[in-house]
Amino acid sequence: MTTSAVGISTGTDAYLHSNSRSIGGTAREEQYSLPAWGADPTYQIVMDDVSPDTANDHIMQIMADGTNYSRLVRLEVRPTENLPAADSVLKLALYRLTTAGTGGTAEADGPYDDADAYAGDMRNSPSSKGTEGDLLEVFYMHIDSTLSGNKPDTILWEALPGVKPIIFGNGTADGIALKVIDAVASTALLIKATIVETTYK
Numbered sequence: 001m002t003t004s005a006v007g008i009s010t011g012t013d014a015y016l017h018s019n020s021r022s023i024g025g026t027a028r029e030e031q032y033s034l035p036a037w038g039a040d041p042t043y044q045i046v047m048d049d050v051s052p053d054t055a056n057d058h059i060m061q062i063m064a065d066g067t068n069y070s071r072l073v074r075l076e077v078r079p080t081e082n083l084p085a086a087d088s089v090l091k092l093a094l095y096r097l098t099t100a101g102t103g104g105t106a107e108a109d110g111p112y113d114d115a116d117a118y119a120g121d122m123r124n125s126p127s128s129k130g131t132e133g134d135l136l137e138v139f140y141m142h143i144d145s146t147l148s149g150n151k152p153d154t155i156l157w158e159a160l161p162g163v164k165p166i167i168f169g170n171g172t173a174d175g176i177a178l179k180v181i182d183a184v185a186s187t188a189l190l191i192k193a194t195i196v197e198t199t200y201k
Helices: none
Strands: 018-023 026-031 043-052 056-064 069-079 088-099 122-124 130-143 155-159 168-169 175-182 189-198
Touching: 043 056, 043 122, 056 088, 056 189, 069 175, 088 168, 122 168, 130 155, 130 175, 168 175
Parallel strands: none
Antiparallel strands: 018 026, 043 189, 056 122, 056 175, 069 155, 069 168, 069 189, 088 130, 088 175
16 A cells, blocks of 8 residues: 545535644644544444363454455454353454365354345354464463353454555455464354455455
């Protein structure tokens, strides 16, 4: 991606909204701007009741659609009401994929605009895993064995303002996977990934 400049040529009765003020005795015009609503297709991919009981499993796989670039802007992982027998620590890792896995449970997209549809592959716990590439993140989550007044641990990753999100695509072999490193038995997770699609990288 490169930066560029846009020239504006005003026509008849075309105006910018401004505020006039004097700075150092010189009249200046301050321009008002109103941010537009986002127009890029946005999806919430929800994977519920996912078991992290097997080390090295890919409990979330999301692939690009073969045309557009997918941008992970938010990832949330939290335990469900299924609790382990003892207090445990779950370790997960987020990897880039260079091939797609197969099998497991196919998942559906949740488009923010019902005119959009995510065409990339989405699944949890593929029986044949995709090929791991770059390690992108590592997470730890403490899961209690009993319900308590304390809020349970939640993994929440969000792209930082002004920084590129995690981008994958545009080939169908390009994707991401959430991998179990240290497993926890007899429990389940809710995984929510927010994906924005663009035609550019």
